[in-house]
Amino acid sequence: MxxxxxxxxxxxxxxxxxxxxxxxxxxxxxxxxxxxxxxxxxxxxxxxxxxxxxxxxxxxxxxxxxxxxxxxxxxxxxxxxxxxxxxxxxxxxxxxxxxxxxxxxxxxxxxxxxxxxxxxxxxxxxxxxxxxxGDWSNGKGKPVEGGFEFRQLTKNIDAPALLQMEREEMVDIVVSSYFDSSRRRGPNLERVGGPENRYLVARNSEDEGFYLVWGGSENNADFDEDVYEACVAEGNNAELKPKYHVYGRYNLFSTPGVHFYQIPDRILADFGLDVRTEAYTEVER
Structure with missing residues (x-):
């Protein structure tokens, strides 16, 4: 002081x-x-x-x-x-x-x-x-070097950017919430990025892929046969083992090698999809 x-x-x-x-x-x-x-x-x-x-x-x-x-x-x-x-x-x-x-x-x-x-x-x-x-109101200003640009934001929403932000938040939830009791030390999952991957978001130390079925509140969030085939292709490209950990809303396709984790309704509601009020999709079996 x-x-x-x-x-x-x-x-x-x-x-x-x-x-x-x-x-x-x-x-x-x-x-x-x-x-x-x-x-x-x-x-x-x-x-x-x-x-x-x-x-x-x-x-x-x-x-x-x-x-x-x-x-x-x-x-x-x-x-x-x-x-x-x-x-x-x-x-x-x-x-x-x-x-x-x-x-x-x-x-x-x-x-x-x-x-x-x-x-x-x-x-x-x-x-x-x-x-x-230098055009001051009191007439005493002097020009200075430099300048600026004036930009006005509109109310238009960049939908792809907003969706990507939502998806990144969902991926964070998947990565942080996953826990394998056999791996008590160190990170459980490693994130996998890249625009070539629509579903693949992470891998574990055993080279098994983790896949998120989420494309926004107005798009499909269910695991079906088409999504499975896309996950297989992405896993092969990343040279991962044929074992698939899939996060989604509903599991509509069962096959060996897939471990499905249902995203809780509360999390889906936070991202704009309320399954309590949405009609169920009829699926041919």
Whole structure:
């Protein structure tokens, strides 16, 4: 506490194979003169975009610049998921200009669309554009090197990506839940990836394959003869033994060499498939 009260000078090093950069940042206690205040941040924002923006909780540039210098190397990337008025992006652009650095930034801001107030477009992006161009509201800005891209997310869902995420979660459940009492030490299963495998997800130390029949809540999750043949082909390609551990909803095909594990209804419900309300599929035998 005594050192903090007096102000300890922090030093940060960004090392590479070729050189080591040393940067002294001033006192750790960071008095107002060193880090700024919210009032200073508001004045800085007004200077760039003018008054009337309705954003009152503004971080000061000095504070963000110090944090960036401490935690982001000169060629690093700064991510701010709650960008607000864009102070973080402004700080990166200003530091790059003064230090000759090449930092990048990713800012995310939703704003308050329910009030017709999208900060991302009307304030965050507007501020950054004015910082780059030097066209400040108070007429005292100077152009800086650099720029940015503005991207707006839509409500469209990337269905394949979402399905892949669901499948990865299901595979995690299979791998973590499997237990073989004869193997009490070490991992029971080793994951097997690759786009060539639709069902094969893991193998054990005996080179036996583990297969997951899951293609999303709207697709087949039952083990039938067609799925069996596909599992055999994938197992052969992976040079696994002809012994198949299969996870699925229902076992509709019985054959030697297959060990079937039914996925609990509770887990299926978590992934959007509720077998209590879904009609049973008629199967010809």
């Amino acid at each position: 005594e050192d903090v009260a007096k102000g300890v000078v922090p030093t940060t090093f960004w090392a590479s194979d070729d050189d080591v950069a040393e940067l002294e940042l001033g006192v750790m206690s960071w008095a107002h003169a060193e880090s700024g205040t919210s009032e200073v941040g508001l004045r800085e924002l007004n200077a760039v975009v003018g008054r009337g923006h309705g954003f009152d909780t503004v971080k000061p540039l000095k504070l963000m610049q110090k944090i960036i210098q401490l935690w982001c190397p000169p060629t690093g990337t700064v991510v701010d998921p709650f960008a607000g008025s864009g102070t973080t992006g402004h700080a990166v652009l200003a530091l790059n200009e003064s230090e000759g650095a090449d930092r990048r930034f990713i800012l995310m801001e939703q704003g308050r669309p329910e009030r017709g107030d999208s900060y991302a477009r009307t304030l965050t992006a507007q501020r950054l554009a004015k910082v780059v161009s």
